[in-house]
Amino acid sequence: MSTSPVRICSVDELPGPAGAVVADIEGRRVTIARESSGRLHAFDDTCTHANVSLAEGEIEGDRIECWLHGSQFEMSTGIPKQLPATAPVAVHTLTIDETDGSVYLTLAD
Template identity: 35%
Template sequence: MADGIKVSTTSDIPEGEGVTVPKEVTGTVDDIAILHDTDGTFWALNDTCTHADASLAEGWVEDGCVECPIHSSKFNLKTGAVSGFPATEDTVCHRLEVRGDEIWLFPNETPPA
């Protein structure tokens, strides 16, 4: 997706929180969570926790991780890697660009390292 999808503005997502972009908008197999870390950065991960059917956008975002609101599994925002049990399966990251105050999502594109 060369141009991406404008999904939000930076002021719409408070630090430490997230929003869900429906899969009907993104064309992906799962909804996508747009997450605003406490350092001011924004990240995109598949929204459903890999351990239980919970929305990561409803979890707690802090210090480079999102914590699932149900069983406290943690996922690295940059890589999608599990960093706290009970989840054992990583989640999928998607590329984001912040252009001024607009957040653009590139579904199924891996973020740069």
């Protein structure tokens, strides 16, 4: 697995003010989510409790809620903040090129 940044999209292509999309990066499904404040996050797309897509969940503040059973994850840390999930999701590094608005992602180990 590469640890080099991969261009995902342009900031303008991401849903807002609060929304999420899924990208397949080197065979790994990753959610790129925007808080209502505009801050961007990237984390593994699969809920650690029920094996469903987190990108389909609701975003409230800095948390995303799994649509199936209501588990909530803090998007910046991946830590579950609401049961039934107890295991965190991996969080990835996002960088934005200020010159052209490109969003780059570096996968976590």
